[in-house]
Amino acid sequence: MNPKDPTLHPETLAAQGLGRVAQPYADIVPPIHVSTTYERSGDGTYPGGRVYSRADNPGYDQPEALIAALEGAPSAMLFASGQAASAAVFQSLAAGDRVLAPRNMYWAFRKWLLEFAVPWGLVVDFYDNADPGDLAKRVGEKKTRLVWVETPANPTWDVTDIADAARAVHAAGAVLAVDSTCATPVLTRPIELGADLVMHSATKYLNGHSDVIAGVLATARDDDLWKRIRYVRGGGGAILGPFEAALLMRGMRTLHLRVKAASTNALAIARHFEKDKRFSHVLYPGLASHPASAIAVRQMSGGFGGMLSLRVAAGEQASKDFTARLKVFKRATSLGSVESLAEHRASVEGPGTFCPADLVRLSVGIEHVDDLINDIEQAIS
Numbered sequence: 001m002n003p004k005d006p007t008l009h010p011e012t013l014a015a016q017g018l019g020r021v022a023q024p025y026a027d028i029v030p031p032i033h034v035s036t037t038y039e040r041s042g043d044g045t046y047p048g049g050r051v052y053s054r055a056d057n058p059g060y061d062q063p064e065a066l067i068a069a070l071e072g073a074p075s076a077m078l079f080a081s082g083q084a085a086s087a088a089v090f091q092s093l094a095a096g097d098r099v100l101a102p103r104n105m106y107w108a109f110r111k112w113l114l115e116f117a118v119p120w121g122l123v124v125d126f127y128d129n130a131d132p133g134d135l136a137k138r139v140g141e142k143k144t145r146l147v148w149v150e151t152p153a154n155p156t157w158d159v160t161d162i163a164d165a166a167r168a169v170h171a172a173g174a175v176l177a178v179d180s181t182c183a184t185p186v187l188t189r190p191i192e193l194g195a196d197l198v199m200h201s202a203t204k205y206l207n208g209h210s211d212v213i214a215g216v217l218a219t220a221r222d223d224d225l226w227k228r229i230r231y232v233r234g235g236g237g238a239i240l241g242p243f244e245a246a247l248l249m250r251g252m253r254t255l256h257l258r259v260k261a262a263s264t265n266a267l268a269i270a271r272h273f274e275k276d277k278r279f280s281h282v283l284y285p286g287l288a289s290h291p292a293s294a295i296a297v298r299q300m301s302g303g304f305g306g307m308l309s310l311r312v313a314a315g316e317q318a319s320k321d322f323t324a325r326l327k328v329f330k331r332a333t334s335l336g337s338v339e340s341l342a343e344h345r346a347s348v349e350g351p352g353t354f355c356p357a358d359l360v361r362l363s364v365g366i367e368h369v370d371d372l373i374n375d376i377e378q379a380i381s
Helices: 008-016 058-070 081-092 108-119 135-139 162-171 224-236 240-252 255-273 295-298 314-323 345-347 369-381
Strands: 077-080 098-102 121-126 146-150 175-179 197-200 215-219 279-283 306-310 343-344 360-363
Touching: 008 058, 008 255, 058 077, 058 215, 058 240, 077 081, 077 295, 081 108, 081 121, 081 146, 081 197, 081 224, 098 108, 098 135, 108 121, 135 146, 146 162, 146 279, 162 175, 215 224, 215 345, 215 369, 255 306, 255 369, 306 314, 314 343, 314 360, 314 369, 343 345, 345 360
Parallel strands: 098 121, 098 146, 146 175, 175 197
Antiparallel strands: 077 215, 197 215, 279 306, 306 360, 343 360
16 A cells, blocks of 8 residues: 555545555555664664664654554654654754743643753743734744644643744744644644644554653754754764554544544533633634634634543632532543543642643544533533
8 A cells, every 4th residue: 555645545645554564474454563773684674674673663664654644654664652742853953052932731741841942052942822912923933943842732722823933933044843743634733734844743643542752853854953863863862662552553543533533522512611601712624713723623624632621610610619529530640542631730730830720621532522511411411
């Protein structure tokens, strides 16, 4: 199966794992390669093309090729986690380089930027991703090496126009990297919109079963920056284990079914509670009331994702009590899996969080939507 065959849909590529079969037994499921090292020939060359698994592993080939095909990218790289994948982008830069990141973003990575990247020597500035013009304004203020976009952005689900961002970033001579974890390649393909790099916490939707920690980067071109990132992965040892790579490949076979089911459920929940006075805000890009709904409609195809947040009108303690009363939603950190999760996000992020104190983040799974709606109803009553 050729991943560039225009007659094949992404759903087919994912479900069949690119249609590859392993030799010599014609395995439908790719084998797991656990060897850490590979034998040289007598002349010192490597007939299998592998040297040492800290640099690469044969088990990466198929999931990386599938992700690249789904993203429309020439190449993709697996990492030990989404954090490792994100960090590798910034670690490939030089001390003194200025980078821009969104004010509203995944909290753990924002903390890493401030507590590691800044002391290491990067200049990290933030733009307001709730303001459509702020990125373009700030990227032109000073020489910038890289701009990080997260869309939809955790946990208020601000949506950034990737195409507009790409024009502004490239005009400033910078690189655009997009965290597309919550959109997935099912709903958004950032490279087609002008992004240079795409990151996924593959722990989330790509795997989708709460049993793998993994990350991935995809690139628009195999350039010097991409080569530097590849060195950072191997040199720093931020590699994925062979069993995790196999589980990730397994999870991606159902990616389209899961994302579409979760998106359908999330939209139904958002519409059901949109005008409910017990919630001051229902934050979901698929609602016409969302400030960036026009961008979401233009940029996201086939749904708006499984993530939404509810702000409880009665305030912080009521939002904690609401979370505690949920029965079908599991109170757990993470997102993008088949089961629905909920958390009082400000408590998780802790001191210094920008998250509203009354916000409950929901990762909507693929259960029957009536059960999820009924669970919210009984918990908020």
